[in-house]
Amino acid sequence: MFFITYLRRELRRRMRQAIFIALGLALGVGLVVTVSAASAGVKKAEAGVLSGLYGVGTDVTVTGPAVLTGRFGQVKVGGTGDLIANANGAEDCQNGKCEEVPAGQSVQSLGAPYSAFTSAHVAAVARLHGVSAAAGGLLLSDIALTIPRNHGRAGGPKPLPPSPVFFSVDGVDTGHLELGPLSAGTIASGRSLTAADAHSDVAVVDSGYATSNNLKTGSTMTIDEVKFRVIGIVRQPQDGGSPDDIYIPLARAQALELARGSAATGEVDMIYVAAASAADVPAVTREITSLLPRCTVTTAASLASEVTGSVTSAAKLANDLGKWLAVLVLIAAFAVASLLTMAAVARRVREFGALKALGWRTRRIVAQVLGESVAMGIVGAAAGVGLGFAGAAVISAIAPKVSAVIPGSSRAFSQAAGQAAGGAPTGELDPATAPRVVAIPLHPSVTVDVIVLAVLLALLGGLVAGALGSWRIARLSPADALALVA
Amino acid sequence: MYKLTGVAKLYHKGRRTVRAVTGLSLVIGDGEWLAVQGRTGHGKSTLLNLLGALDRPTEGTVELDGTDVGALRETQLTALRAEKIGFIFQTFNLISTLSAAENVEAALIPLRIGAADRGARIAAALDAVGLADRATHLPSELSGGQQQRVAIARALVKEPEVVLADEPTGNLDEDTRDDIIGLLERLWRERGLTLVLVTHDTEIARRAQRVGIMNNGRLTFGQAADSAPMSVPGPPAPPPSG
Numbered sequence: 163m164f165f166i167t168y169l170r171r172e173l174r175r176r177m178r179q180a181i182f183i184a185l186g187l188a189l190g191v192g193l194v195v196t197v198s199a200a201s202a203g204v205k206k207a208e209a210g211v212l213s214g215l216y217g218v219g220t221d222v223t224v225t226g227p228a229v230l231t232g233r234f235g236q237v238k239v240g241g242t243g244d245l246i247a248n249a250n251g252a253e254d255c256q257n258g259k260c261e262e263v264p265a266g267q268s269v270q271s272l273g274a275p276y277s278a279f280t281s282a283h284v285a286a287v288a289r290l291h292g293v294s295a296a297a298g299g300l301l302l303s304d305i306a307l308t309i310p311r312n313h314g315r316a317g318g319p320k321p322l323p324p325s326p327v328f329f330s331v332d333g334v335d336t337g338h339l340e341l342g343p344l345s346a347g348t349i350a351s352g353r354s355l356t357a358a359d360a361h362s363d364v365a366v367v368d369s370g371y372a373t374s375n376n377l378k379t380g381s382t383m384t385i386d387e388v389k390f391r392v393i394g395i396v397r398q399p400q401d402g403g404s405p406d407d408i409y410i411p412l413a414r415a416q417a418l419e420l421a422r423g424s425a426a427t428g429e430v431d432m433i434y435v436a437a438a439s440a441a442d443v444p445a446v447t448r449e450i451t452s453l454l455p456r457c458t459v460t461t462a463a464s465l466a467s468e469v470t471g472s473v474t475s476a477a478k479l480a481n482d483l484g485k486w487l488a489v490l491v492l493i494a495a496f497a498v499a500s501l502l503t504m505a506a507v508a509r510r511v512r513e514f515g516a517l518k519a520l521g522w523r524t525r526r527i528v529a530q531v532l533g534e535s536v537a538m539g540i541v542g543a544a545a546g547v548g549l550g551f552a553g554a555a556v557i558s559a560i561a562p563k564v565s566a567v568i569p570g571s572s573r574a575f576s577q578a579a580g581q582a583a584g585g586a587p588t589g590e591l592d593p594a595t596a597p598r599v600v601a602i603p604l605h606p607s608v609t610v611d612v613i614v615l616a617v618l619l620a621l622l623g624g625l626v627a628g629a630l631g632s633w634r635i636a637r638l639s640p641a642d643a644l645a646l647v648a
Numbered sequence: 649m650y651k652l653t654g655v656a657k658l659y660h661k662g663r664r665t666v667r668a669v670t671g672l673s674l675v676i677g678d679g680e681w682l683a684v685q686g687r688t689g690h691g692k693s694t695l696l697n698l699l700g701a702l703d704r705p706t707e708g709t710v711e712l713d714g715t716d717v718g719a720l721r722e723t724q725l726t727a728l729r730a731e732k733i734g735f736i737f738q739t740f741n742l743i744s745t746l747s748a749a750e751n752v753e754a755a756l757i758p759l760r761i762g763a764a765d766r767g768a769r770i771a772a773a774l775d776a777v778g779l780a781d782r783a784t785h786l787p788s789e790l791s792g793g794q795q796q797r798v799a800i801a802r803a804l805v806k807e808p809e810v811v812l813a814d815e816p817t818g819n820l821d822e823d824t825r826d827d828i829i830g831l832l833e834r835l836w837r838e839r840g841l842t843l844v845l846v847t848h849d850t851e852i853a854r855r856a857q858r859v860g861i862m863n864n865g866r867l868t869f870g871q872a873a874d875s876a877p878m879s880v881p882g883p884p885a886p887p888p889s890g
Contacts, residue, residue: 164750164757171745516741519702520802521730521758523723640729641703644693644737 169533176506180538183499187542187623188549190492191616195550197488198615199606200557206607221443224287224433224450225458226279268308272331272386272418274300278429283454287433290449292442297338298430300415301406302331304385329371329407331385333415333430336360341434344396344409352379352394360411365390369397371407385410386418492619495542499627503535507631514635515643524636531635532628539624543617550616554606650676650699650810650842654708656865657694668694670865672708678809681836681843683853686862692846693814695862699844700733700812701725712810730758734803736832738815740795742787748774748798749783755802773805774798777831793824797831804835811836813845817852829855 173180253260279298288296306327334344336357344354350369365385367377372395377383381392390410398405416428435450437443443461450459507514514527655672658665669691676682676699686692697703698710704718711717712732720728734755742751752770761769774780777797787795796816803811813832817825829852836843845856853859860867 163763164753167750168743168746175745512739512741513743516735516737516743517754518726519700519729519735519741520755521726521728521733521806522754523726523758526757639703641697644697644702 165530165533168530169537172534173537179502179506180534180541183502183627184538184541184545186495186498187539187620188545190488190495190623191543191546191620192549192553193488193491194619195547195608195612195616196553196557196606197485198612199550199554199608201485202609202612203557203606206605221437221440221461222435222446222450223460224279224435224454225460226431227456227458263307263309265309268306271307272302272304274302274419274431278431279433279454279457281428281430284430284433286453287435287450290446290453292438292446292449293435294438295338295341295436297335297341297434298412299335299342299432299434300333300412300419300430301432302333302415302419304329304331331408331410331415331418332406333412334409335412335434338434341436342432343398343406347396347398347405350395350397352392354394354396355409355411359393360413362411363388363390363414364393364410366394366396366409367392368405368407368409369395370405383408386421388414388418390414492623496623496626499535499538499623500630503531503627503631504634507531507634511638511643514638515640518638518640518643527635528632531632532625535624535628535631536621537624538627539621540617542623543620546620547613547616550612551608554608557606649678649713650674651711652698652708653711655698655705655710656707657691657698657703658706667865669698669705669862669867672865672867674860674867676842676844678842679840680858681833681845681856683856683859684844684846684862684867685848685850685853685859690862691865691867692862694865695867696812696814696844696846699810700735701728726758731806732809734806734808734811736796736799736803736811736813736816738818740787740792740799740819742795742798742802744787747784747786748779748790748794748801751787751798752802752805755806759806769805770801773801776804776835777801791824792820793827796820796824796828800828800831800835804839807839808841810842810844813843815846815848817847817849825849825852 253262255261281298284296284298287293308327332343334342334355336355336359339345339355339357344366347354347368349366352366355364355366365383367375367383372378372392375383377392377395379392379394382389383392384390385408390408396409412430416430419429435446437446447459447461450457517527518524652672652674655669655674656667657669658667660666672695684692684695694703698705698717701712701717701720709716709718712728715728717725717728743754746754749770752773753766756766756769771780771783774783777800779794779797779801782790782794782798785794787798790798796819800816803813811832816832817828820828832843832845833855835841843856845852847853858869860869
């Protein structure tokens with residue numbers, strides 16, 4: 163009790179100094195919390211981008227080489243059916259034979275943009291050491307084009323290529339729903355696909371696509387002249403950018419391709435792989451590259467390394483400048499706290515000498531001084547955590563959106579192709595490698611770990627300051643202390 | 649009882665060695681009041697530090713109740729001070745943030761006395777110095793004389809065998825000085841304390857049983873002030889009772 167009374171009175175006596183020290187520590191701790199929160203927010207944004215691109219349970223994605231390239235003003239879809247749009251209108255090409263699409267008519271084309279894998283490839287990948295599961299996927303692009311009635315006629319629209327209506331269809335292996343892009347989504351209404359749906363004409367529709375096309379659970383939609391019933395609406399992570407539009411059972415997607423004569427039975431164009439452990443991912447990547455040398459093997463790490471834009475700048479800023487700024491402020495706070503504590507100890511030599519003469523052990527006096535410093539550290543920690551939350555709230559309120567530039571990749575193709583066709587790009591464009599910019603709101607998150615770290619840092623600051631002050635007390639003999647009094 | 653034999657204390661100031669105390673042999677009997685006079689810098693405070701186990705002799709031995717103080721470890725010296733020796737300083741050395749009672753309590757902290765007993769002893773100590781009604785006052789709220797009374801209560805609350813007072817009236821006016829010395833004398837008589845009092849004041853020194861004069865680190869004995877030094881460094885008769 164005496165300890166607390168003495169400590170409280172002493173801190174009250176030098177309240178201004180105590181507040182100054184506590185505020186210094188609070189500033190350092192607050193910066194650590196804010197920077198950590200911002201850094202966590204950036205990492206979360208990055209993870210969101212990757213999970214949206216990638217699927218939650220997927221460690222490695224294998225994609226065949228792109229079979230198409232597109233140019234400004236042209237849209238091509240793979241397989242034997244090509245739809246070529248140009249300034250004169252459009253041509254529908256089947257098996258090398260092209261027919262001009264008459265004005266006022268619509269044409270549709272469905273195709274896979276990548277070279278196919280056979281089921282044997284998928285099985286071979288699944289058998290690789292370190293692979294716990296592998297599933298095939300078939301990504302299709304459906305393009306519908308309507309030529310205006312007065313296209314190219316006098317008084318009609320300018321002879322620009324007509325804009326296609328585009329959507330992507332993802333054939334999902336219902337036996338491995340834990341892999342692939344659907345695994346990252348959340349069912350907003352209805353239900354997801356199940357193994358029982360493997361041969362049913364059912365579809366799960368992305369929420370954004372459903373809204374823009376007025377689709378609901380129970381609605382019916384047409385894909386390449388086949389009617390599918392919408393059984394669920396899925397919400398994909400926003401951070402992941404444009405998701406695929408429609409998810410149907412893999413077998414049905416393969417059947418659509420087969421019906422067009424553009425694929426063989428059981429072909430897929432993507433392989434989603436889950437490694438037995440994170441440590442196995444590099445080895446699995448090497449094995450797959452060796453097994454399928456012409457394919458693109460993408461891991462979360464390689465994808466992350468290719469993501470650029472302000473999200474990476476923000477991560478770099480948080481990791482480099484922010485971290486070092488916080489460290490510098492903390493060191494400054496520690497130094498100021500230590501100097502002020504040592505000055506306070508120097509002013510109290512008379513007091514400590516008298517206490518030693520009274521029979522107080524050095525360690526008891528040291529404990530008293532340490533207690534005072536730690537108390538300031540606790541106040542600094544509390545204020546620092548508050549400052550950290552405030553800093554995180556300010557960042558959140560300002561809500562700077564960071565952008566992630568995702569290089570053209572397997573998952574990005576369909577969206578990039580859509581943008582290339584529907585947007586107004588300039589110059590030559592290769593849809594398979596077109597970068598995609600995703601805007602992600604930055605939400606700093608203060609975690610319990612960070613709070614614990616902040617409290618420990620502030621206490622450490624208090625302890626360091628107290629220890630330096632105590633070091634002088636410990637070295638002070640009572641006779642010297644009293645001699646200094648005289 | 650103190651027994652000092654051939655005690656010397658040397659300090660090093662740069663390359664120079666200063667003999668603060670030298671060739672000191674002395675016996676201070678239980679219950680004796682010894683006054684020590686001398687000019688500033690002639691070793692009075694060093695003598696007090698040696699007697700108070702605040703410092704160790706460079707040469708010779710300082711024994712308190714048969715224990716060689718110089719041979720004790722630091723923790724033992726601390727315990728010795730806590731249990732047997734009370735200090736009174738010229739500048740009081742009260743802790744400014746603590747009340748009178750809390751300052752007195754500070755002397756009981758090393759003794760680990762229970763809260764109830766502690767409270768009773770503090771109250772008794774403050775009562776003995778006439779400050780029972782000032783227990784909650786801070787030093788800044790007390791006069792110089794009252795502060796020194798608190799310091800005396802702090803020295804006596806642990807019921808020490810020895811009280812060492814270094815110029816206890818040096819910062820006080822004449823009336824207050826008489827009050828404080830009267831109080832010390834009364835407590836010395838009542839409690840049978842061994843009192844070693846360093847003072848410049850001849851009037852105060854005359855009230856002691858024995859007066860030692862420190863001169864260039866050597867102690868000689870006389871009746872007080874400018875009196876001729878006595879040659880025999882031994883204890884006088886026991887203090888008068890009552």
